[in-house]
Amino acid sequence: MPELPEVENVRKSLLQLVKGKTIQSVEAGWPKIIKHPLEVEQFYDALSGQTIHDLQRKGKFLVFMLDDYSLVSHLRMEGHYSVNQSEDPTDKHTHVNFKFTDGTEMRYRDVRKFGTMHLFKKGTEDNELPLSKLGPEPFSPACSADYLKSHFQKTERIIKAVLLDQTIVAGLGNIYADEVLYKAKVHPERKAKSLTDEEIQRLRHEMVHTLEDSIAAGGSSVNTYMNSMGLSGSYQDRLKVYGRNGEACIQCGTILEKIKAAGRGTHFCPACQQPS
CATH class of the missing domain: 3.20.190.10 (MutM-like, N-terminal)
Structure with missing residues (x-):
């Protein structure tokens, strides 16, 4: 999608x-x-x-x-x-x-x-x-760390599920949720309410910068995506974890894993993204 x-x-x-x-x-x-x-x-x-x-x-x-x-x-x-x-x-x-x-x-x-x-x-x-x-986009001032924290504290769901919830944050899907969580060093199965203020700040920062970088690269041409002029994006070449299960983490060399979280195939580094 x-x-x-x-x-x-x-x-x-x-x-x-x-x-x-x-x-x-x-x-x-x-x-x-x-x-x-x-x-x-x-x-x-x-x-x-x-x-x-x-x-x-x-x-x-x-x-x-x-x-x-x-x-x-x-x-x-x-x-x-x-x-x-x-x-x-x-x-x-x-x-x-x-x-x-x-x-x-x-x-x-x-x-x-x-x-x-x-x-x-x-x-x-x-x-x-x-x-x-729809919730606010990550670029919006309304999507502040305080806003995210208030919504994280209200739910028992894992953070991967919350990031995919368009009523909380609009725009993230499976690819960028995995990328953002990896860059923020947050395990996808952590309870959202367990995130610290520092982790929430990192998460918000990485949401904005990951999406900005992908927009600049034309998006990720995974599966059939191309723009209306028939041009493919190139951000798929910069993905750190999505679609790279079985390969080595670029940060620590640990083999990346894929699990099912929030009903979606989810990619992460078991060393960089500790479960607690």
């Missing part, structure tokens, strides 16, 4: 391709991707004649800012946007097609069909699901 750095790079690349374009019509070959409004014809009618003025990101969500509406899109596992000429062939995995008045098309392709789209009146999107339950 694309995480915050990958979605940010999709945002930046796609904005260059669609800003200022006006939607002539929309076709959905798999209408279940459209979650709001419930009637797909309302979705079509509302978007007809709307111009894309901006493309924002909130956590892992893309938010297209139109004349009168905000289109909230989640890529899930393998969602991908591209801009094509109308005469370009369309494959069977292209499920939503936004046709522009200039003869180009923005196509949403999704092999697994897990992606979602919600259309809201502009300015109301933050008060509606799915955005209304």
Whole structure:
């Protein structure tokens, strides 16, 4: 699943391709991707004649800012946007097609069909699901050490599960949760409430810097990820633990391990990340 750095790079690349374009019509070959409004014809009618003025990101969500509406899109596992000429062939995995008045098309392709789209009146999107339950991003001043500590103290869950909880911190997924915990020297199965103030400060620092570094590198091209211009990221070449189980830790030489934590494959160094 694309995480915050990958979605940010999709945002930046796609904005260059669609800003200022006006939607002539929309076709959905798999209408279940459209979650709001419930009637797909309302979705079509509302978007007809709307111009894309901006493309924002909130956590892992893309938010297209139109004349009168905000289109909230989640890529899930393998969602991908591209801009094509109308005469370009369309494959069977292209499920939503936004046709522009200039003869180009923005196509949403999704092999697994897990992606979602919600259309809201502009300015109301933050008060509606799915955005209304998002926690702050690590970059936000609201995501302070005190904020994290207050949420850690309220739960019996392990820290890996808490970092994946988008209602607490928006944007982290499995790859960057593992990387952040390794850099902060925190074991993924530690109870969140057991973290010290110093560990929480390290965790917050590493969240910000790891995500910033990945954004600058174009994200991590693990599995099928690429941006809307078809370019891959390079941060996967800098990953310290994710996907490296069985290899030596770059800090201490201990063999990295992989376990299942919070229901996800989790990579860590048993020497650098002590369980207590």
